[in-house]
Amino acid sequence: xxxxxxxxxxxxxxxxxxxxxxxxxxxxxxxxxxxxxxxxxxxxxxxxxxxxxxxxxxxxxxxxxxxxxxxxxxxxxxxxxxxxxxxxxxxxxxxxxxxxxxxxxxxxxxxxxxxxxxxxxxxxxxxxxxxxxxxxxxxxxxxxxxxxxxxxxxxxxxxxxxxxxxxxxxxxxxxxxxxxxxxxxxxxxxxxxxxxxxxxxxxxxxxxxxxxxxxxxxxxxxxxxxxxxxxxxxxxxxxxxxxxxxxxxxxxxxxxxxxxxxxxxxxxxxxxxxxxxxxxxxxxxxxxxxxxxxxxxxxxxxxxxxxxxxxxxxxxxxxxxxxxxxxxxxxxxxxxxxxxxxxxxxxxxxxxxxxxxxxxxxxxxxxxxxxxxxxxxxxxxxxxxxxxxxxxxxxxxxxxxxxxxxxxxxxxxxxxxxxxxxxxxxxxxxxxx
Numbered sequence: 187x188x189x190x191x192x193x194x195x196x197x198x199x200x201x202x203x204x205x206x207x208x209x210x211x212x213x214x215x216x217x218x219x220x221x222x223x224x225x226x227x228x229x230x231x232x233x234x235x236x237x238x239x240x241x242x243x244x245x246x247x248x249x250x251x252x253x254x255x256x257x258x259x260x261x262x263x264x265x266x267x268x269x270x271x272x273x274x275x276x277x278x279x280x281x282x283x284x285x286x287x288x289x290x291x292x293x294x295x296x297x298x299x300x301x302x303x304x305x306x307x308x309x310x311x312x313x314x315x316x317x318x319x320x321x322x323x324x325x326x327x328x329x330x331x332x333x334x335x336x337x338x339x340x341x342x343x344x345x346x347x348x349x350x351x352x353x354x355x356x357x358x359x360x361x362x363x364x365x366x367x368x369x370x371x372x373x374x375x376x377x378x379x380x381x382x383x384x385x386x387x388x389x390x391x392x393x394x395x396x397x398x399x400x401x402x403x404x405x406x407x408x409x410x411x412x413x414x415x416x417x418x419x420x421x422x423x424x425x426x427x428x429x430x431x432x433x434x435x436x437x438x439x440x441x442x443x444x445x446x447x448x449x450x451x452x453x454x455x456x457x458x459x460x461x462x463x464x465x466x467x468x469x470x471x472x473x474x475x476x477x478x479x480x481x482x483x484x485x486x487x488x489x490x491x492x493x494x495x496x497x498x499x500x501x502x503x504x505x506x507x508x509x510x511x512x513x514x515x516x517x518x519x520x521x522x523x524x525x526x527x528x529x530x531x532x533x534x535x536x537x538x539x540x541x542x543x544x545x546x547x548x549x550x551x552x553x554x555x556x557x558x559x560x561x562x563x564x565x566x567x568x569x570x571x572x573x574x575x576x577x578x579x580x581x582x583x584x585x586x587x588x589x590x591x592x593x594x595x596x597x598x599x600x601x602x603x604x605x606x607x608x609x610x611x612x613x614x615x616x617x618x619x
Contacts, residue, residue, distance in 0.1 A: 187443075189494045191495075193497070204456075206423075206560075207452045216407075223377075223404060226382065226384065230379075231249070233375065238346070238375075247350070248386070255351065259354030259358055260361070263354055263355060270549075275326050278551055282331045287571045296589055297586025297587070297588075298581075302579075307335070310339070312325070313401065314342060316353045320353035327554050327555050328394050328395055328555060328568065329363030331569060331570040332394075334570045341380060342365050344370065373400055373401060391416065394418040396421035396424075396558075398452060399422060402423075402558075419561060419566075422558045423452040424450070424558070426455050426512060427532075428442055429459070429504065429518065431459065432461040434519070435539060437471050440472045444476065445544050445547075450488065456493050458497055458507065459494075459495075459497070460497050460500055500519065504525060507529070511531035511532065513562065515529065517536065518538070518539055519538070522538040555568040584617040591610045591617075
């Protein structure tokens with residue numbers, strides 16, 4: 187990791203220090219993704235087969251997973267893994283159920299009732315990455331809130347393995363949450379297929395799930411094309427920012443950095459501290475722990491675009507974090523909760539030494555599909571509300587119209603909208619009579 191002294195950097199250098207790898211490569215991926223999206227729109231399943239052969243080493247006989255493959259997947263898992271998936275699903279459901287938005291109704295004037303009701307999005311598409319590492323946890327993070335929301339049609343796309351099958355843990359997690367329409371399609375082509383529909387995969391109204399730079403770019407593009415699909419949030423390459431003080435354990439901090447770096451070479455990890463000795467100790471721990479990782483090469487590649495930043499205070503560290511707006515923020519501080527009010531932009535926060543980000547990835551209960559690339563400034567992670575639409579309702583009695591109608595007439599007159607004014611005035615005359 188490159189070591190930087192924040193106080194010694196000018197504004198341009200600070201901007202560069204917090205720049206993400208995905209931002210640097212987006213221009214080069216946009217054209218390739220646009221070609222894939224257009225091909226899938228035009229050629230449907232034929233395009234999916236073409237890209238499966240090009241990117242996955244071969245196209246499966248059929249994209250849809252059948253009951254036999256689901257059964258075989260479940261049988262292939264160890265009892266311990268099945269139990270872990272079940273346990274995580276239950277905890278995720280408990281957390282998300284507790285945070286569900288409630289409908290409400292209120293009389294804003296006598297005889298005027300205003301309501302907000304909730305309806306599930308009918309057709310949703312879930313994307314579960316499984317390229318360099320299968321992610322059954324993502325299947326849980328998406329399928330559990332979709333089920334709680336009551337979505338009627340749920341499609342899930344996940345990349346096939348070299349033998350043409352879907353990852354068995356992903357399949358078990360999907361069926362555990364009631365999702366049985368699973369398709370062995372990955373990458374930008376999967377996003378395009380769910381956005382516009384093909385012969386095998388039906389069109390969806392909204393797409394969910396993280397992915398690499400190509401998947402993220404495909405989501406961005408389909409959301410802008412007429413007839414495309416809405417998307418949950420910009421959920422691209424994984425990232426973490428750790429703020430650590432002198433009392434933090436270097437081995438814990440290094441492990442947290444590596445747990446994100448191993449996601450992919452385009453992941454980014456940042457360490458911000460006011461203690462030089464802690465930064466030095468973490469550097470040593472990174473090398474020690476890297477030697478033991480099966481995905482060490484991937485983690486090393488991510489560390490090439492990662493930073494170790496020295497600041498003069500924890501307060502300044504929080505300023506750096508809010509400017510970066512990380513997907514994951516770990517506060518490895520002695521008084522972590524006391525600093526929580528200073529956090530303005532982060533997808534998910536982990537307080538203290540004993541809350542590794544990996545718990546949030548799997549089974550603490552919170553959702554790990556979070557805004558990346560700085561989108562935490564304005565977007566939230568996936569929740570049940572992400573799978574719902576809110577509809578407002580008004581019911582007005584004649585006495586209610588008499589109470590608030592003159593207000594509408596006055597405002598419509600000021601705006602010069604005669605038809606608006608008359609739609610209310612006409613009823614006012616009728617109610618008065």
